[in-house]
Amino acid sequence: MTSNLTGEAHRPGRIEVVCGSMFSGKTEELIRRMRRAQFARQRVEIFKPSIDVRYSEEDVVSHDQKHIQSTPIDSSASILLLADDIDVVGIDEAQFFDEGIVDVCNELANRGVRVIVAGLDMDFRGKPFGPMPALCAIADEVTKVHAICVRCGALAYVSHRKVSSERRVLLGETQEYEPLCRDCYQKALETK
DSSP states (O other): OEEOTTOOEEOSSEEEEEEESTTSSHHHHHHHHHHHHHHTTOOEEEEEETTOOSSOSSSEEOTTOOEEOOEEESSTHHHHHHOTTOSEEEEOSGGGSOTTHHHHHHHHHHTTOEEEEEEESBOTTSOBOTTHHHHHHHOSEEEEEOOBOTTTSSBOOEEEEOSOOOOSOOOOOTTTEEEEOHHHHHHHHHTO
16 A cells, blocks of 8 residues: 555555446446545546447436546547556446457556446346456456346346347437346346
8 A cells, every 4th residue: 555645545556347237326436436536636537438428428427417527539548548647547338448448457557557447247138248247357346236127126137228229339328228137137038
């Protein structure tokens, strides 16, 4: 452990992953952690995939409208170029990034940067999504957050797609997706 200028102890280099289904609070948790780092006078930078323009082209925005300034990027390699002299890097919607994000996060952590990653761990079919499984594997800490199943009130397991599309990436909100527990998800698949 080392101390920063304000005397707050912090851990050098680490990867923290926040994962779960849609509407589970992943982005809200990322924003909370990033704001705490800002309050501690740490140098922070937040990145999001440029394809995510649901609420804002530039800010990371949670479903409950909490937001924080971010830098939209097209490739994970851009993070290394833009995160020089940064203490804490936040990455939202990591499932949409290329597989290179895993090496980027490792390199940053090895340089002593705290990396906080948020993303969907599974797609609408209940399959591991993009680089998220590998990010969970290399993480120092994984926090799985849960939405509430909109059909029965249990903890949600997956983001069920309500609209007809087989595209893996389909940006959407409550019109397109609903959080379901395992049992309600299986029932929903049977009725399709």
